[in-house]
Amino acid sequence: MIKVSTKGRYGLRAMLEIAKNHGKRAVLLKDIAKNQGISEKYLSHIIPQLRSHGLIKANRGAKGGYMLTRPPNKITLREIVEALEGPLWLVECVGAPDVCPMSNSCKTRNIWKRLSQVLLKELENISLADLLKAEVKDGENYQ
């Protein structure tokens, strides 16, 4: 159905929580879970992915928690979403032409490639800082 999973959605929201406190304090998993209404157990699978991709730093033990490794304006949404959802090609053959013998003569592959690149570019042009300062007015409807 071409959907972003809870991993991507929850993970992005977690990043936003951590970013909110950038420069102030480390943020606890527990607090992210509470503020965002997400199961603590489930979040504890998602957040380590953000760390292993170098987007956040974790401190264990008392006084622990999470911090950004870089200021929010140096982190793009592409990095975040890719860390959580994997490579953003909409069909496998875009990134790995070998999976299909027809790859180099397939007109539909070109479409999926183009579409993937549009998506990527859009995500690359938005930083976590942009997201933080974004106004939320639910104007026009989706169409």
Next chain:
Amino acid sequence: MIKVSTKGRYGLRAMLEIAKNHGKRAVLLKDIAKNQGISEKYLSHIIPQLRSHGLIKANRGAKGGYMLTRPPNKITLREIVEALEGPLWLVECVGAPDVCPMSNSCKTRNIWKRLSQVLLKELENISLADLLKAEVKDGENYQ
């Protein structure tokens, strides 16, 4: 993982096969399956969706087969992909804000909405005719 399913991929390829013969002859499911290397049985689930969405016309019985209902330059990829994959919002709350009480104050929702719209617009601007005449040179790599 944000991927297009076989339904979307096979279905688009089927449309291309039918479009190839637009104005000439009706195309058989059997032939589409053979030309595209797709299971006939499986395709026979996918193609009716294209018909119920008004993109193709089916004739049953001997001398049957499929035809476009409109010339290829009047069919957009948005229509095709939406017929196969369902509405193209990347998260549910974009199209149905009621599914989440936080929708109207959620900064991440705005991102998913923007992204969905970018995707839509791109697909809307490509017609089946464009796809037909597209050159396939596998130039630059995905990055």
Next chain:
DNA sequence: ATAATTTCTATAATTTTGGTAGAAAAAGTC
């Protein structure tokens, strides 16, 4: 009637998603 063709209903295997449970590892505090 018969042959060709699409379409519908039912079933099923496999994979992905969305979790839960519990223990281990690390670090600060008393």
Next chain:
DNA sequence: GACTTTTTCTACCAAAATTATAGAAATTAT
């Protein structure tokens, strides 16, 4: 050094979606 807090890892599991297959019914041309 024991204790508490906190992240992280391993294992498991249920539900849903994906990717099909089988077979029969419906439709149409000859």
